[in-house]
Amino acid sequence: MVKDLLRRQHIETPSWAYGNSGTRFKVFAQRGVPRDPYEKLSDAAQVHAFTGIAPTVALHIPWDRVDSYADLARHAHSLGVGIGAINSNVFQDDDYKLGSVTHPDPAVRRKALDHLLECVDIMDATGSATLKLWFSDGTNYPGQDDIRERQDRLAFALERVYERLGEGQRLLLEYKLFEPAFYVTDVPDWGTAYAHCLRLGDKAQVVVDTGHHAPGTNIEFIVAFLLREGKLGGFDFNSRFYADDDLMVGAADPFQLFRIMFEVIRGGGYGPQVAFMLDQCHNIEPKIPGQIRSVMNVQEATAKALLVDRDALAAAQREGDVLGANAVLMDAYNTDVRPLLGELRAETGLDPDPMAAYARSGYFEKIAAERVGGAQAGWGA
């Protein structure tokens, strides 16, 4: 039963995780990094090949712009993976210095909206069902712009995009406390994203990036609440000790990840309607193993969450047995699920140890040798 559920898990990796990334201080180059969207898909296919649960890849436009999306989708399928969510980008053009869809200048807003609509075109071309919208829009100084008018402008753009969505397509709205805006961010918290999505309708849902909250925020509460409202669309998984550190998911607080997965399952969110996506930056660790490890971390947290004895938990909760109820949860968390997951992999023909298997595969040596010359893909490339 637990194994059946684990077999169905589906974690999407992002194309941009395979390129170089960094902080504002330095982007460290790595060997073998892909030079175009096709090579990114090849790398993503490796993650799926060794974990068995990462069958789709998210694209980022314009970073992954190609002449023929149909061709790109065919390439993906030939590698055993599919195209996942389309991510818009309205933050890397000089025009967007003061915002994109919330910019004070209507011409810039129009340009940004056109890009969002283009992303829906790409969804049509690739068959992608999901548009993920993150806006870096905001201001750095009090008074810089009108907080409320920016909401009006945002609502206008969202409505236009929503109207453009076709059958079976949806938009996910992401929120983030701060960065790159340092005073006001136009979609800073789940409440703002929720209110906009509610206005838009059923095809609009909130996406929770686990690194986008203020210190102390209880993320699993948000998950439980959004599921209750039917408004949780998915996750951008990563982890953080400080701000939006974008470390590997589960690396900073594995107990939190477990609690989040527990609420997903308890709230009926373990299924295709809630997308599990990774979104992190491997600034210093190698890219492909970084993704493999992250997929495994989500899987381990899921396995533990599935092991919670829900009947015993409910009984202890009903009786107000604080220590007993907590102990039921902790019993599952303290279980070492690695043998179970090794077994699961072996049963589906995979190596029980994906990290070691990838290392032995020679793939890294191959790409490090082949991918010489050309511009290595990075944020913005």
Add this chain to the structure above:
Amino acid sequence: MVKDLLRRQHIETPSWAYGNSGTRFKVFAQRGVPRDPYEKLSDAAQVHAFTGIAPTVALHIPWDRVDSYADLARHAHSLGVGIGAINSNVFQDDDYKLGSVTHPDPAVRRKALDHLLECVDIMDATGSATLKLWFSDGTNYPGQDDIRERQDRLAFALERVYERLGEGQRLLLEYKLFEPAFYVTDVPDWGTAYAHCLRLGDKAQVVVDTGHHAPGTNIEFIVAFLLREGKLGGFDFNSRFYADDDLMVGAADPFQLFRIMFEVIRGGGYGPQVAFMLDQCHNIEPKIPGQIRSVMNVQEATAKALLVDRDALAAAQREGDVLGANAVLMDAYNTDVRPLLGELRAETGLDPDPMAAYARSGYFEKIAAERVGGAQAGWGA
């Protein structure tokens, strides 16, 4: 014009600010502290007498329970003040150890709901139009209770109270990040309060306590957003450096208070529909002067916010002039409004310096001498 608007300002002080308060480590006793609700109202009347803008007093039930609320209301009127919001209290009974309206035991939930309904009775008796609901409900440990069921229980209780509201009555729902619950709080943020209020209807609105947010939260954004949605019901003003420190409003970050007041005004919230209430703890400073200073701090921030040159601001914003727009706001903030406010007071027959006037009045010496014996009012008394 600015003076006209300032003359209309109305800041409500809370009856509990006049009693002893403290931290979990110690409640320090002060001389002259009131021993019953009637004495609390007398103290509150002093704050109004010297500031001219604090004409109502919030009650807290059961702390302010009396035999005849009509008599209490008459007493208030005889002192020149009126009864403001009724605050419920479902956190100081041993039964509420694991929650009140969200408690796992239906009998406790019923008890809590009955108290809330009793508060509406008191509204009827006192003529109060506002019910303020703060729930300390939450859990301390992961697994302790079911996050989602607690939302269902909360929604049920809120609906019952909402149905009970009469013509011209409304409920304000308060949120708080944490304390006294240390893992999950059932209404932890504005998004949660907003979603519940939306379901309830027009008579339910969110109240923003300025000390109830995670570090880094942009409160004025929340203010602007809730005003845009028609869901800002009022403020519980206080200030904090760390957590819910409940210091005098404006003491920790006067610039933030100014920004909040600016958004209130800009968003059309400067009027009777948005209640300005104080809710703070004078643990070490004397109570009445502490309230006078706090009222003055809100007034000063309001005056500065009213002085913002809105046309110049809008022009600079339209042009994307970051430094120029910020400078317009800062010009108002950097203005010393104390002479203006002194004038305003003098024009209405008040002493220009409320703090000095109160000190000279002899009121403190009088209550310190008279209020000897009996139990001094405090939290829970």
Add this chain to the structure above:
Amino acid sequence: MVKDLLRRQHIETPSWAYGNSGTRFKVFAQRGVPRDPYEKLSDAAQVHAFTGIAPTVALHIPWDRVDSYADLARHAHSLGVGIGAINSNVFQDDDYKLGSVTHPDPAVRRKALDHLLECVDIMDATGSATLKLWFSDGTNYPGQDDIRERQDRLAFALERVYERLGEGQRLLLEYKLFEPAFYVTDVPDWGTAYAHCLRLGDKAQVVVDTGHHAPGTNIEFIVAFLLREGKLGGFDFNSRFYADDDLMVGAADPFQLFRIMFEVIRGGGYGPQVAFMLDQCHNIEPKIPGQIRSVMNVQEATAKALLVDRDALAAAQREGDVLGANAVLMDAYNTDVRPLLGELRAETGLDPDPMAAYARSGYFEKIAAERVGGAQAGWGA
């Protein structure tokens, strides 16, 4: 080898954990709570009886003041436990409203200092080797007092206490970010405590309370740093999601506790020179089981930390293998050490499951029946 080291572990429980505690909003009473220091020691002896590694109990003066400390020590020994650190209390007297040893009034400072010196007398009487000093001293408002003079006054008091210490006695200085002071705390961080201890000499060391830091603080770094400087004296263990929540240690972030224990061991701090003490508030959970669970949580984290393959870790670190080094650490953390600890207990004649064994013992039913009447011990009682 791991078992040998685990057998030597010694975790001290605090007498005040057995009494009622709460937040500023409410202290919830529990049945069977001790009414005097003798009963507290009896409860603490239960924790040792079932875990085998909690052989000492910290006292808090004046909460644990008795006529004869020699008699109290004898009582402890008869129960199989000993007296641990003496904790001073200079925060629960009306005189300390504006501070104790840093108070602007020299008479209050003298009173506070006399109390600290009395605590050393009690160390002499009980044979305790450790004085733990926590000062709630600070201010709530900018300008309230002179930050620097308060440091001078603090240094003066610490010197007097230090001079009074006898052979084999030491003082541990605790720091805390905030609460009950809400603007300046006089010993707010490890740097301040460290600087004072350095001036004082070898008998003065820093104590790390795991709940006393700003959000984002890397506690294991502080542990490593203080051990390098020879200035780590011990821990006050507890856990928190928000501020100084004083939850059971390991309940909020078990991975952090593991990392702390790893640095203790790696830095040579696993031995008698670094005291492992609990300091938490069981506001809603039963006291004795709460302590047993906490002792077990520290033990589990210690076992995992002892299992880290230090050679493999060092090799991966030397090679700059980011993922490999992290994996070595995580392998130990992900191990389920409960079977090992059950074995260890069985080998020393204990029940492998201390929680279940205590529940079966009937001790709670006994004290709930016997401890009726009298004043239940609580903070300040």
Add this chain to the structure above:
Amino acid sequence: MVKDLLRRQHIETPSWAYGNSGTRFKVFAQRGVPRDPYEKLSDAAQVHAFTGIAPTVALHIPWDRVDSYADLARHAHSLGVGIGAINSNVFQDDDYKLGSVTHPDPAVRRKALDHLLECVDIMDATGSATLKLWFSDGTNYPGQDDIRERQDRLAFALERVYERLGEGQRLLLEYKLFEPAFYVTDVPDWGTAYAHCLRLGDKAQVVVDTGHHAPGTNIEFIVAFLLREGKLGGFDFNSRFYADDDLMVGAADPFQLFRIMFEVIRGGGYGPQVAFMLDQCHNIEPKIPGQIRSVMNVQEATAKALLVDRDALAAAQREGDVLGANAVLMDAYNTDVRPLLGELRAETGLDPDPMAAYARSGYFEKIAAERVGGAQAGWGA
């Protein structure tokens, strides 16, 4: 008297503030940005020309590497400014991916140390008295490297640099909570910087960057404490709402800046021994006006701090008059010092309004027209 002290103020601007900067998401280009260190000095000279109190410019090596530092210094003097602190940079080379002076590989450590020693050579060549050291060194994942060994390596490098310092030269050690390292930062807080500087000796002091602290940290306490210890070497001024936002100083919390300046003055730090340096990023606002505004913000905060009635403050503090003491401080803060500063400027032949005067000067139009072609200077350029 206040004017005399204000006349002596000296605020250093950093050469890198005049080049393009941004976040990891995007560096927005601005027109007229300098293309080499000579042009940066020209821009800095404008800030001094209009404010009269920014006579020196900090250099960043290698960003400001030139063939002849003597020539660069002469150029500076011809423009009316001088060379200030030399800032090292050991974070923008691929070799430093895992650290510089704390890197696990001794060859990288040696390379980093050589750079630091080169910076002292440049101090000799330019006559600079101050070396400012900021290390981005740290780790992203638990286990990645040995926390303690990294301290040993850091101490080794600092000692070598310290030994190399000549007569009249000093080093300032900067700390930072996080970024670009996201798990451990090797110098994360003032305590760490202080402990290293104490070991090194009198020529080593701590520099406080106002944006480098955990949420809630009381920076003025650190200032007061370091001054008491004789270890405050200077400031890197900027402001923040969230993390290290590097906004213009005084823009986010002007009251905090005032409190910091008050402690500087009260602690005897207002003089040449404590360097006032700006270090901020003008990502969206124009560079030169951004610096002018920042210099003015520090000046305004200083003026207010100098206006505090120290005798009245001390008297109220002695009497334990919480509200009275706070009011003395707030009286100074609430004063509008802009007329006083306008007068001061007029007395020294400057325009009373530096922002307007600069705008009228035509300097921006000139550089925007002239500085076309070539690579615009930016972080790392």
